[in-house]
Amino acid sequence: MENLIPGIITVIICLAGYYQSWKYQARDNYRMALWLLLISGLLLRIYTSTDFFLHYWDERYHALVAKNLMNHPFRPTLYDTPLLPYDYFNWPGNHIWLHKQPMALWLMAGSMKLFGINEIALRLPSILMSTTGIWMTWFTGKHLAGKKAGYLAAFFFSVNGLIIELTGGRVATDHIDIAFLFFIGMAVVLSIVFAQSRKPLFNILAGVALGAALLSKYLPALIVLPLWLLIVYDSGNFRLKTIALQFVILTGVGALVFLPWQIYIFRAFPAEAAWESQMNFRHLMEVIEERTGPFYYFADKIRINYGELVYLPLLWFLWKTIRNPRNLKMLAVTVWFLIPFVFFSLARTKMQGYMLFTAPALFIMTAVFWVMLSEIKTRSWYRYALNVLLVLFMLLPLRYSLERVKPFQISDRNPEWVKGLRALNREAPDNGVLLNYANPVEAMFYTGLTAYSEIPGEATVRELLDKGYTVIVNDKGDVPAGIAALEGVRLKKLAEAPAQ
Template sequence: MKNILLLLGISLMLLGCSESPYLEEGDKIVLQDRFGQYLSADRHGNGELIPNRDKIRNWEFFKVQSVTEEKFTLSDFENNPIYLHKKRLQWDKNATAANFRFETSKGRVFLKTGDDKFLRSNSKYVVPSKNAGIIIHRLGRKNVLGGYLDNEDVIMLFLALGIFIFLILNQLYGWYSIKSKILYSLLLIAHFSVAFFAITQFDFLFFWDEMFHAVVAKNLSIDPTIPKLFNPACHDPSLGWGDTDVWLHKQPLFLYQMAAAIKLFGINAISPRIPSLLMMTLTGLLAYRIGSQLFNKLIGLIASMIFCFSLHKIELLFGMRNTDHNDLAFLFYVTASFWALIEYRISRKRWAYAGIFIFAACAVLTKWLLGFLVYYAWGIILLLSFTDFKTFLKELKPLLMSFAFSLLLVIPWQVYIFSAYPEIASFEISEIRRHFTEVVEDHYGDWDYHLLLSVKHYGLHYYLLIIAPFLAYFSSNRKKLFMSVVISVITVYVFYSIAETKMVSFTFVVSVLICVIISAAIENLYRSLLHFHPNKEKIIKPFLLASLLFLIYHSFDLVEIERKINPKLSHFKYVQKEITQKKFKRLSHDIIKPSALFNARWPENINAMYYNDNLPVYPAFPDFERLKEPPCEEREILVFDDGNVPDSVATNPRVRLIPNY
């Protein structure tokens, strides 16, 4: 078995060292000009490739027909050769295909002619040029497994899986005595690999939440005194989170984390996700530690592996799920507070005690009062440990002091926003309460909504999730701590099942605790099989690993991930978002002085503000009376010209019409 694992590791290393050429025969590509338009082999022209498409359909596909040395030929989607005619890029079924080259620069791949000249669009045609202009996007090449993830992504995922397989088998068979530092390092590599894979898949921000969070975080990176959506505001803002000026829709800690990442790594789609990358990497270690402290190292490893490959966690890291990085930060801080509580109850160390109130406060400052869940669990421990009233009061004192310290960290921000922005702060608190009594923004579901999500979150049907605590109970040496965890999880599910508003990530805050419970149940079944069939150990241990791999396969759902990642399989839904955002990055070319932009599509106006500094962007036409007031009285008024601009706006002397993107 050890030799097999060694060979697997060597194979993965060799696979990682080999690099396939960027273009191979049969590859499908799309070609994009510097303005974000896609080249089309339009059938209504004279055979020219026209750079005027926002969407990718059949005419915008091209195929690599042959590759020889450093050159290749192209055809359109019907295999008509692409060639140069009168210095214009054209298609013709009777022509001889021209040779092309490509050159990589600053992370982009540019198309060149066979005699090493760049190609560039002049708005109507594609012609040779001294300057780079036409970008190649390769689509749909299958990887070593026959799927559509990049080989590098496959390697990262299998590296993580290989680490867990090795650690679990080593724990089962006792091959090596692995030092704690090495063990934690391997776990860090595994969780970092999967999280890094997730945050780097999409080079654009997702509607809705990720985009809004990124804009507010960017504004915080410029002015950290208050979260703002529009900076400055050149309209009469409402109180709603999509149109407000001061943005208090969520507590601020995760936004400050994103702001720090944007400050360090710049304005791009990856920067806002970096805090989630780091927190999810650390959360994987917390899963191991909680499992090993409540049970044993094997359960800790299994819990860490289940969490590592949770499909829902990966989708949150993508940025595509509601509340995305906010829920990941909340998950991290709540998990960290439970870890600190468990460490404190076992060791009574001061650092663990401090960790409880610090992490609980961070959780509240990320989401809201459910961040104090750890104190509920602590109270359950005291009730389960009750012997006499005097001892109970003695044990209650550190809980109350810790809660007081946590409140001291939480209250200043609340005082600040209620004193500085009382109307907005009061509105947001009322909206939080309304989630419990009303269906907000069409987020509805039946009473079992969150139970039915267990397959997506953990790869198990909910009835197995209900059975798991009963099986896990017998494996725990610290049953009071374990019961406090179970009761806390049940309480979260009951609370959100009663609430009228249902959202997919509400109960994910206790996902690490659930992973530990599931792992303990699996391990207890394994121990029971060994107890009743001691002579079947050689069969039972591999069966345990096979069962875990099946659970990961069922939970991770690689097919679903590839459907989301590969543009062809997702009907270019995400490619269209990327096109839009690349266009908004170009707005700086149209901005000569401080301006305000109007008549942008909502919520793409939010996206435009992320990529352009000091530019409020609105989906409506300008209110000229409002624009006479500070801070926008001297700003130039830009209006997207979509052909529907009223004469009263178009003829206003303060207005400059710009091309509609």
């Protein structure tokens, strides 16, 4: 019951918050309505993020690299002190870890530097960025489609189950994709502010956000460039010469933020950097790690991640854009979704998180469609069907949110295997090695030990002992007698995470 009661309380408070937010919106009090969206969305994210263990894919790797970055921010490592041979082609067991761009990892490292090495500090940047995304979606939607549509888009962002799950690290690509979503959204917001104010400072800041997005998840961040052009040209506040100059400034600032890290890693870690760069492009032409699907993979995934009705607003919006391509605001929303959709649909490697940064566009499309339906005036039976459809557009996202947040599911959110590692950390030596532990990445996050899932040969264990390491072996009844008898080897029974 201790897990169930907080879940029930969270749901009740959030439902009350969303209901009151809707009432304020109906009275045209968007300030209070937005505040309630932010508070309710934040509570959902906090609840989901209070799993007191590292999730298997991919959070545990990001967590360990971020922990190591606390000590050397420009030297990303997974195994900080590798004691056994490793292959830099194998990112889950590597030493220098360049598998992801560093921005999200730096944010997590900074948070843990401030608040300690724990799961909440690890997830705090994602909680804050994901919650801020609610406001950014409101601001962007208001500019592109009006207050009502902006509010609805912000609501859809607030309750979206996939975004909330990623914030809590529960599903693959987790905090990396949340950071990418945030910086793309921030670049768009700053582009709008620049277009409205004509102040070059905001264009420079948009360039910084673009660079940060590139440092979060590489070249897909370039979607900001056509969005910037459409937003700025649509404003009517600039001559073409000024637009060209400011575009050069935007891309130049983005490059100044992004390129130094790329140059640095190719000089400092040339083999690893070359391999990871090659792998980035191989994702387009090859299936990597069995992550694939048919060409309609993402067309199918949006049904799962955004609700079955999402196809109606999507097709309607595309049709409206084709009929009126001079509506640059509508065209910007379409470009935001359509270019990545086509690009990633053609790529051989596919994962649901690849399209996350297009979520605000889908939310705006759905919101505009909802507003259009709500304004249809008729007294026939058709009106009742429309009302049912309008209600479903609101309820389905809530249902998906509850399915992913899992507030009514009894689960162990503070498992014994984590408690065991925390206890081990209190007694572990500074120069220690843990062998035969099935979850070595988690062990290295919770302790100061260097951990491996296997037991090396007796000669290797002797060599570790001779070098002054304390060798701890997880005793699962399979420790070779020769190793168990070595002086300096400690046998310890440790609980392990359930097999994934």
